[in-house]
Amino acid sequence: MTPVHLLTALAAASLMAACGGSDSPANLGRVDDSPARGALIQNPPPRTAFFTAADLAAKLQASASGRNLLAVAGTPKCGVDVQYIQYGTVGGAGEATDATGALMTPSGGAGCTGSRPVVLYGHGTTTAKRYNLANLLDEANPAWSEAALIASMYAAQGFIVVAPNYAGYDASRLGYHPYLNAEQQSSEMIDALAAARKALPGLLQPVQDSGKLFITGYSQGGHVAMATHRALQAAGQPVTASAPMSGPYALAAFNDAVFYGNVNLGSTLFTPLLVTSYQKAYGNLYTRLTDLYEPAYASGIDTLLPSDTPTATLTVPGGRLPQTALFSRTPPTAPAGSPPALQATLNAITPPTTPPQLAPLFALGFGPSNLLNNQARLNYLLDALARPDGAFPSPGTGLPAAEPQHPVRIATKKNDLRNWTPTRPVLLCGGSGDPSVFYSLNTQLMQGLWSAPSPAAMPAGLLSVLDVDSPAGGVADPFAAAKAGFAQAKAGAASAAVSAGASDGGASAVLQAYHGGLVPPFCNVAARGFFQQALALGL
Amino acid sequence: MTTRLLMLAGVLAACAALPAAAQQNTFKLGISSVQPRATTGEFSGPFTPAGIRLAVRDRTTPFLSYSRALDAHWGVELALGLPPTHDIALDIRNPALPGNAEALSGQVAAQVRQIAPTVFVNYTFLAPASAVRPFVGAGINYTHFDKARSTAAGDALDGGPTSVELKDSTGLALQAGLGWRIDDRWSLWAALATARVKSQITTNTLGVERRSDIRFRPRVLVLALGYAF
Numbered sequence: 001m002t003p004v005h006l007l008t009a010l011a012a013a014s015l016m017a018a019c020g021g022s023d024s025p026a027n028l029g030r031v032d033d034s035p036a037r038g039a040l041i042q043n044p045p046p047r048t049a050f051f052t053a054a055d056l057a058a059k060l061q062a063s064a065s066g067r068n069l070l071a072v073a074g075t076p077k078c079g080v081d082v083q084y085i086q087y088g089t090v091g092g093a094g095e096a097t098d099a100t101g102a103l104m105t106p107s108g109g110a111g112c113t114g115s116r117p118v119v120l121y122g123h124g125t126t127t128a129k130r131y132n133l134a135n136l137l138d139e140a141n142p143a144w145s146e147a148a149l150i151a152s153m154y155a156a157q158g159f160i161v162v163a164p165n166y167a168g169y170d171a172s173r174l175g176y177h178p179y180l181n182a183e184q185q186s187s188e189m190i191d192a193l194a195a196a197r198k199a200l201p202g203l204l205q206p207v208q209d210s211g212k213l214f215i216t217g218y219s220q221g222g223h224v225a226m227a228t229h230r231a232l233q234a235a236g237q238p239v240t241a242s243a244p245m246s247g248p249y250a251l252a253a254f255n256d257a258v259f260y261g262n263v264n265l266g267s268t269l270f271t272p273l274l275v276t277s278y279q280k281a282y283g284n285l286y287t288r289l290t291d292l293y294e295p296a297y298a299s300g301i302d303t304l305l306p307s308d309t310p311t312a313t314l315t316v317p318g319g320r321l322p323q324t325a326l327f328s329r330t331p332p333t334a335p336a337g338s339p340p341a342l343q344a345t346l347n348a349i350t351p352p353t354t355p356p357q358l359a360p361l362f363a364l365g366f367g368p369s370n371l372l373n374n375q376a377r378l379n380y381l382l383d384a385l386a387r388p389d390g391a392f393p394s395p396g397t398g399l400p401a402a403e404p405q406h407p408v409r410i411a412t413k414k415n416d417l418r419n420w421t422p423t424r425p426v427l428l429c430g431g432s433g434d435p436s437v438f439y440s441l442n443t444q445l446m447q448g449l450w451s452a453p454s455p456a457a458m459p460a461g462l463l464s465v466l467d468v469d470s471p472a473g474g475v476a477d478p479f480a481a482a483k484a485g486f487a488q489a490k491a492g493a494a495s496a497a498v499s500a501g502a503s504d505g506g507a508s509a510v511l512q513a514y515h516g517g518l519v520p521p522f523c524n525v526a527a528r529g530f531f532q533q534a535l536a537l538g539l
Numbered sequence: 540m541t542t543r544l545l546m547l548a549g550v551l552a553a554c555a556a557l558p559a560a561a562q563q564n565t566f567k568l569g570i571s572s573v574q575p576r577a578t579t580g581e582f583s584g585p586f587t588p589a590g591i592r593l594a595v596r597d598r599t600t601p602f603l604s605y606s607r608a609l610d611a612h613w614g615v616e617l618a619l620g621l622p623p624t625h626d627i628a629l630d631i632r633n634p635a636l637p638g639n640a641e642a643l644s645g646q647v648a649a650q651v652r653q654i655a656p657t658v659f660v661n662y663t664f665l666a667p668a669s670a671v672r673p674f675v676g677a678g679i680n681y682t683h684f685d686k687a688r689s690t691a692a693g694d695a696l697d698g699g700p701t702s703v704e705l706k707d708s709t710g711l712a713l714q715a716g717l718g719w720r721i722d723d724r725w726s727l728w729a730a731l732a733t734a735r736v737k738s739q740i741t742t743n744t745l746g747v748e749r750r751s752d753i754r755f756r757p758r759v760l761v762l763a764l765g766y767a768f
Binding site: 028029044045055059135139204 | 702
């Protein structure tokens with residue numbers, strides 16, 4: 001029987017070897033389960049996409065929108081690695097939380113490796129909870145086009161890009177998004193930057209931070225970028241230059257204008273995001289949701305956004321949100337005993353009919369199925385009338401109201417960025433016909449505030465302002481190409497709409513595409529040029 | 540896993556405890572060519588584009604079995620072998636992927652060792668004294684995968700250091716073959732065996748988990764020299 005025992009022993013040895021096999025997760029880096037602010041949760045972070053310069057060019061060449069982007073951004077000089085970063089940060093009330101984002105790094109030859117400048121990028125408003133800028137291989141992700149934009153604009157030209165998805169999005173454990181909360185969003189940008197810096201040495205294709213820091217962002221991200229520049233400057237941290245784009249910087253003036261009936265395109269999405277954000281941060285915007293919202297929309301609206309349901313579904317008739325009607329078409333009723341002029345004012349702004357070219361846009365903000373109730377609008381307006389902003393409705397100091405009383409106005413003032421002066425170069429870029437974030441009340445207002453003879457003026461030469469929707473100023477105009485490109489894109493959008501049967505000369509199509517589609521590539525390419533110039537000048 | 544080991548140990552013990560008869564034990568030693576013929580589904584998980592599959596490559600490995608005759612026709616066989624380590628190659632078919640990702644197609648992304656003890660009940664035709672005796676067998680295959688590791692190409696595609704795991708599988712096994720009697724003790728054997736092996740492969744790349752079902756329809760060709768005692 002000896003052979004049998006031998007065999008048994010052999011089999012047992014073989015099977016025991018099986019049990020001792022090294023199939024447990026190994027070498028997977030370090031995971032921080034209770035991350036402090038700025039901690040990189042998974043270090044090193046996973047790479048989620050990698051392109052050579054030629055791959056990226058080929059990818060963009062494959063679609064019409066990609067070809068348009070390539071024409072503006074230029075041929076990629078560098079390959080791009082995309083890493084998914086997860087970091088510790090704070091919520092709107094200072095609570096500890098986490099969030100995710102993209103770290104894009106250049107690769108390839110000279111000008112792409114070694115010591116590279118950093119672009120810290122804030123993305124624009126989105127209602128899509130699964131928005132993930134690190135998902136550059138998934139064209140179905142709602143963040144794909146913005147990810148492709150920043151990859152080709154910055155990373156493919158040699159910049160390291162740090163682009164948070166923001167707390168409340170993607171895999172963040174925060175149950176809401178601290179929308180336009182200047183303190184939270186700037187803190188989060190700084191945390192994402194700190195985490196990204198920790199990630200750089202351990203990447204599959206490592207690069208180094210040159211120490212040059214550029215901050216930019218579009219729309220909501222424009223506000224975030226400016227708030228981040230302000231926060232870093234206040235903390236004495238170096239910023240090389242910033243280029244906020246199409247952002248609601250003068251939030252208190254802008255929001256007053258909206259309540260005065262200058263309703264912007266997208267307001268029925270922006271409003272719930274903003275109200276929830278400030279309710280979470282300050283706790284005093286409402287007691288019951290119906291204090292602000294019409295009963296038809298109030299239920300669950302505080303947890304509605306961001307959402308995995310597409311915006312188009314949320315805003316179908318009978319859906320969770322009205323498409324454009326922020327306010328009732330019936331004017332609010334002036335309180336008993338008010339001067340008769342008040343009711344006349346309320347009537348005249350429901351909806352406003354001036355300026356005539358904007359009247360059709362404002363009218364879209366009014367309807368029978370409106371989001372905010374008339375009492376809420378009236379309460380807001382009574383405070384705005386008694387304690388007006390210095391920029392709206394009448395230009396004055398240009399500054400926010402000294403002591404607003406209405407909780408929404410107190411909150412917007414708290415997040416208004418008219419209270420600082422940058423000491424580093426700034427480019428403000430936008431389009432003067434923007435129907436979603438009004439240029440005059442934000443970009444132009446900041447320009448006035450930061451230019452002589454304003455007491456808050458920046459040192460001469462540090463501020464540049466670009467309205468892409470303005471005539472090019474000849475060879476001396478550094479932004480002539482961006483302006484010409486924008487004009488061409490705008491004309492293209494109009495003629496495409498006309499070809500598709502539009503009878504308004506394409507005006508409506510241009511309006512719809514203006515903020516989200518037409519302006520961003522041209523402002524980004526201008527921002528990149530501005531940053532490259534700062535590098536060339538050694539600023 | 541432990542339960543299955545105990546079951547196997549039990550079978551072994553049962554074999555060893557059977558009543559002794561003349562030349563009822565046979566050792567076979569030889570080589571087996573293991574063609575895993577695996578098909579995988581597409582990988583799913585975060586950051587996982589469509590069109591990524593795996594191909595498990597063939598391997599030839601030493602073969603060892605012990606069989607015990609129960610009577611003139613019936614017998615029990617435990618087939619083992621030096622566990623083969625298979626190369627797992629990438630099969631990438633997605634034109635939307637960047638060129639340098641597609642270029643990894645065909646490269647070995649991982650290696651995994653396969654330990655697949657199989658117990659057969661065999662029926663051998665013709666009389667024991669016949670020179671050539673065909674046989675057929677049916678039984679149970681247990682496959683355990685271990686020592687799975689991702690290669691540099693796998694890490695590059697997956698996005699960083701990656702662990703690989705495959706689930707164990709238990710399933711039906713079949714074989715058919717021929718034995719040539721050389722003398723009372725020595726014989727030559729050829730067999731073709733297969734088994735039903737269903738597993739799931741899980742990769743973890745710095746926290747990003749991806750999964751794919753993997754199904755083997757292995758074809759195992761065995762050539763062995765037998766010694767009876």
